[in-house]
Amino acid sequence: MENKVEIELKKTKTPFSIYKIWDVSATLLSYLLLILIAILVLMPIIWIIGASLNEGSSLMSSTAIPKNPTLSHYKDIFLKTKFGYWYLNTLKIAVANMAVSVLLTTTTAYVYARFNFKGKKSSLLGILVLQMFPSFMGMIAMYNILWQLNLLDNHWGLILVYASGQIPFNTWLVKGYLSNIPKSLDEAAMIDGASKLRVFFSIILPLARPIMVFLALTQFMAPWMDFIFPRLILSSNSKKTLAIGLYDLISGSTNTNFTNFAAGAVLVAIPSTLIFMYFQKYFIEGILAGASKG
Structure with a gap:
């Protein structure tokens, strides 16, 4: 015979409990934070690689994705x-x-x-x-x-x-x-x-x-x-x-x-x-x- 505590837990248990929603939200927030950090880290790297492949000598006119990439600077x-x-x-x-x-x-x-x-x-x-x-x-x-x-x-x-x-x-x-x-x-x-x-x-x-x-x-x-x-x-x-x-x-x-x-x-x-x-x-x-x- 089930005790009173187990009966009460079954009554309050729902498929989408507040705990599950919190776990999903925390996981989603963690992934979004990691994606944001990855973007912040990769953006300067992508830009400096693109700048090294751009024509000319100025960084102001350089772009992350060069229109006419060249290896002349290397x-x-x-x-x-x-x-x-x-x-x-x-x-x-x-x-x-x-x-x-x-x-x-x-x-x-x-x-x-x-x-x-x-x-x-x-x-x-x-x-x-x-x-x-x-x-x-x-x-x-x-x-x-x-x-x-x-x-x-x-x-x-x-x-x-x-x-x-x-x-x-x-x-x-x-x-x-x-x-x-x-x-x-x-x-x-x-x-x-x-x-x-x-x-x-x-x-x-x-x-x-x-x-x-x-x-x-x-x-x-x-x-x-x-x-x-x-x-x-x-x-x-x-x-x-x-x-x-x-x-x-x-x-x-x-x-x-x-x-x-x-x-x-x-x-x-x-x-x-x-x-x-x-x-x-x-x-x-x-x-x-x-x-x-x-």
Whole structure:
């Protein structure tokens, strides 16, 4: 025999209850919001691609869908500028920054995740506080240091600043991931005679591949569109990066290479887009796993 509560629920239940209407409305609103965000994101991309295919050199007369599309701007940017040199310079900086950053961050995070030493908590707190300060605050100091080390107008000076500047945030990120790897694996390996260095390379690094790939990709993409610091450090034409070179195309009052600039912007975006699409799962795994409490 049904109880009174079940009888009352059956009486009030309707095919189109207020709860179902609310669920449908919320779902519809979510999809509309996602469509709006997609339009806002895609519109500038479509427009800049269209501008790179338009005739002439002015962005004011460019349209998202060109009437007479041309690839001449892509040809001009290679033949009439040093785009190839800018590209190679930026690629060299990005690869070197990726390698140095991964080395510095993983070793630092491993020490904090696996060792106990005096001042560990206070130094971790110091790292946490350091990442709260904007990088602009230290630009003059970094310029002075690089000047004293004779690293001004040198790609290695830029790489060292990039690699060292990412340590505070990425150390916390990678430490959170490494702390979730059971220490019993380390102990079992050391019982078998493995050294701490062997444990690091043979056990920790293979298990930490998702967060390391995430770290490597983010550090590889970081220098591609950074403008302010390279502009401060680099002065010679042969050392220019993509951001500086493309800016110089349109910076002067007589420069009207806006469609060439659009073509260059598209070429810069292609590697980052392809890398992100191919390694997207590592980005998600790295963010979620590194966010775990360690």
